[in-house]
Amino acid sequence: MTLLAILSILSGLVFIFYGALCAFTPSMVADFHRFGLDNLQINLRILTGILEILGGAGLLVGLKWRPALWLSAAGLALLMLVAFGVRLKMRDSVTLSAPSFLLMLLNLYILVLARPQQP
Numbered sequence: 001m002t003l004l005a006i007l008s009i010l011s012g013l014v015f016i017f018y019g020a021l022c023a024f025t026p027s028m029v030a031d032f033h034r035f036g037l038d039n040l041q042i043n044l045r046i047l048t049g050i051l052e053i054l055g056g057a058g059l060l061v062g063l064k065w066r067p068a069l070w071l072s073a074a075g076l077a078l079l080m081l082v083a084f085g086v087r088l089k090m091r092d093s094v095t096l097s098a099p100s101f102l103l104m105l106l107n108l109y110i111l112v113l114a115r116p117q118q119p
Contacts, residue, residue: 004113008059008069011106015056015076023049035086051079059110066114073110080104 022028023046032045055076062069083100 004110005063007106007110007113008063008073011073011076011103011110012056012059014103015052015059017056019049019052019054019056021049022046022052035090037086048079051075055079062114069114070111073107073114077104077107077111080107 028045028049037044055072058068058072059076062072080100080103084097084104087097087100
């Protein structure tokens with residue numbers, strides 16, 4: 001198994017798991033309330049969870065169909081950049097901010113590994 005496959009599977013499973021927690025568990029309601037993201041016309045908590053689940057699934061599909069890998073890794077990296085920005089704005093600790101930053105870096109690295117090889 002290649003490093004790209006291992007990292008894609010790892011990231012994909014993490015995002016499917018945390019996306020489900022975000023979208024479907026009441027405990028995340030408090031976090032989104034603290035972030036000030038609970039009073040918008042759309043439910044960003046559920047949207048975020050669904051995007052994480054779709055992105056994680058896309059990483060797994062991307063093992064066989066490369067465009068899905070690219071789109072999913074790029075989308076998840078962008079989502080984690082926004083999440084990291086929110087954490088910084090809230091002045092969260094390094095411990096609370098690190099997962100979003102590390103997952104952003106992981107998905108950027110997946111993009112680098114998945115780039116087309118030059119002949």
